[in-house]
Amino acid sequence: MQVRVGIPRYLAYFSYYPWWKTFFEELGFEVITSSPTTKKTLDDGVAEAVTDACIPIKLYHGHVIELKDKVDFIFVPRLVKVRKFFTETFCPKFLALPDLLRASIKDLPEILDTRVDLSQGPFELFRISREVGERFGAGLSRISRAYLLACNALRRYRKLMLGGMLADEALEYMENGGGINRDKKRELTIAVLGYPYLIYDSFINLDLVNKLRKMGADVVTAEMVSPRSMLREARRLPKQMFWHYSNRAMHAAYYYMNRKRVDGIIHVTAFICGPDAMLDRLMEIESRHYDQMPFLTISIDEETGSGGVDTRLEAFIDMLKRRRVQE
Helix, strand or coil, X not given: CCCEEEECCCCCHHHHHHHHHHHHHHCCCEEEECCCCCHHHHHHHHHHXXXXXXXXXXXXXXXXXXXXXXXXXXXXXEEEECCCCCCCECCHHHHCXXXXXXXXXXXXXXXXXXXXXXXXXXXXXXXXXXXXXXXXXXXXXXXXXXXXXXXHHHHHHHHHHHCCCCHHHHHHHHHHCCCCCCCCCCCEEEEEEECHHHHCCCCCCCCHHHHHHHCCEEEECHHHCCHHHHHHHHCCCCCCCCEHHHHHHHHHHHHHHHHCCCCEEEEEEECCCHHHHHHHHHHHHHHCCCCCCCEEEEEECCCCCHHHHHHHHHHHHHHHHHHHHHC
């Protein structure tokens, strides 16, 4: 019988899922992901997570609860660093996520909490892969093949997003193939920035991207900016932030503001998230230095309703259209 490994459909899922899925399947695992986020996911997570957790952590608990009786292991990597970039690391709750889950949720299967710190050297990812593979009895040749195919899958995923796809569109394309749908260019272009798990989860952001498209705006994200361009824009910050996803969002904001390729910026932020609060203020201040770039913050928590968000989006779009006419 195949070993079943569960991967929660949240947090770093939107950044690294093609790598994880390919690697485990090539080792002979059955990969089971949780369903897209629903109200039940949120309610389950709120009931089990610590009360002062931000909504992304609560949602992650909900996804783990869905998986726990369906799999033999749940893969929850302890993400420390994915690149050597100043003092950059991940949010403390990311670092403690396996421990938070064990302390909060009863009757969990074993959590595979592989520590990932790629700042240790160029071969660190292979070393981690070998460690995981050997734990389940895989030989070196099979581990090496799984590693190479996983790296190729992740490269393909990132290339699709660089070409203009959103994460869910790229994953769907990789899974099912088919033609790439190229929509007719819309009147406006808006950069929707923030952490990937807020941008690409349509339940928690109240289907923000599709709403903007229906209002006549194309959406671009941080994942559509090349790594080289990101590093160039990083020089605009006198000091880098400590958190990986915060730096990515800020560097992308500089890219879009500096090149004047967007009509406005929307920052999607999680209420009570400390790093996000700092990022939001910095992004807002910097937007004023680039021709008063229109800037809107959408703050999300478990009580956020679609009515207020819809009204703010409609007003923002109307303002951008009027601004374009005046120019």
